[in-house]
Amino acid sequence: MVRRSTVVAVVFVAALAGVGVWWFAGDGVSRAHVTVETANDSVVLEMVVADTARERYEGLSGTASLPADGMVFRYASVGERAYVMRGMNYPIDIVFVADGEVTAVHHAVVEDPPLTRYRGRADCVLELPYNWTARHGVSVGNDVACFGS
Numbered sequence: 001m002v003r004r005s006t007v008v009a010v011v012f013v014a015a016l017a018g019v020g021v022w023w024f025a026g027d028g029v030s031r032a033h034v035t036v037e038t039a040n041d042s043v044v045l046e047m048v049v050a051d052t053a054r055e056r057y058e059g060l061s062g063t064a065s066l067p068a069d070g071m072v073f074r075y076a077s078v079g080e081r082a083y084v085m086r087g088m089n090y091p092i093d094i095v096f097v098a099d100g101e102v103t104a105v106h107h108a109v110v111e112d113p114p115l116t117r118y119r120g121r122a123d124c125v126l127e128l129p130y131n132w133t134a135r136h137g138v139s140v141g142n143d144v145a146c147f148g149s
Contacts, residue, residue, distance in 0.1 A: 029048055029049075030048070030049040030051070031046050031047060031048055031049060032046075032047055032049050032072055032074075032146070032147055033045070033046055033047075034047050034072050034124075034126065034144065034145065034146050034147075035144065035145040036126075036136070036138060036142065036143075036144050037138075037142045037143040037144065038136040038137050038138055038142070039136065039137020039138075040137065043136065045069035045070060045126075045128075046068075046069050047067070047069050047070050047071055047072040047126070048067045048070070048071045048072070049071075049072055049074060050071055050072070050073045050074070051073070051074035055073075056073050056075075059071065059073070059083075059127065060088060060092070060127060061086050061087035061088060062087045062089075063089070064089060065089075065090065066090060066092060066127070066128075066129055069128075070092075070126060070127050070128040070129065070132075071126075071127045072124060072125070072126055072127075072146060072147075073124065073125040073126075073127070074123075074124060074146070074147060075122065075123045075124070075125075076123075077123055078098045078099060078121060078122065078123040079121070079122070079123070080119065080120075080121055081096060081119065081120055081121070081122045081125060082117040082118065082119045083106075083108070083117070083118045083119075083125065083127075084115040084116065084117055084118070085108050085109070085110060085111055085115055085116070086115060088108075088110050089110065090110065090130070091107070091108060091109045091110055091130040092108055092127050092128060092129065092130055093105065093106065093107055093108070093126075093127070093128040093129065093130060093131065093132050093133045093134075094106040094108050094118050094120075094125065094126070094127055094128075095125065095126040095127075095128060095133060095138065095144070096119075096120025096121060096122035096125055097122050097123070097124040097125065097126065097144045097146055098120075098121045098122050098123055098124075099123065100143055100144060100145060100146070101141060101142070101143060101144070102138065102139065102140050102141060102142045102143075102144055103120050103121045103122060103140060104118075104119065104120030104121070104122075104140065105133050105138065105139060105140065106118040106120075107130065107131060107133075107134070108130075109130075123146075124144065124146035124147070126144070126146075
């Protein structure tokens with residue numbers, strides 16, 4: 001009986017330690033604050049970051065819902081980019097930003113192949129809730145501070 005209760009106690013303590021590590025480590029997802037100048041003010045978003053080639057390729061594909069403030073894709077330099085709605089379950093706004101300025105805004109819907117290629121020049125791309133840009137008056141030329149830019 002003592003041996004069994006010792007095993008139960010050890011398992012309990014190990015489980016509790018595991019929960020503690022998870023609690024303090026967070027969810028393991030990298031986030032960044034992005035400031036978007038809107039028609040009336042500026043909005044600070046806490047966005048999930050995709051900054052590796054794999055993370056940028058996967059993006060939001062296959063997810064059930066958009067993270068609360070969306071996702072931001074980071075690139076080392078400005079370049080021509082193209083995004084598609086591969087494996088998407090909900091529509092989004094795609095905002096291309098180069099050197100701190102919006103260069104293109106797209107309202108992307110879920111579609112079957114062939115997939116539309118949403119293009120823009122960017123070193124930072126935002127994926128936001130559908131029509132967020134229309135509701136907040138965001139258009140080409142607005143300022144956006146991605147990653148402290």
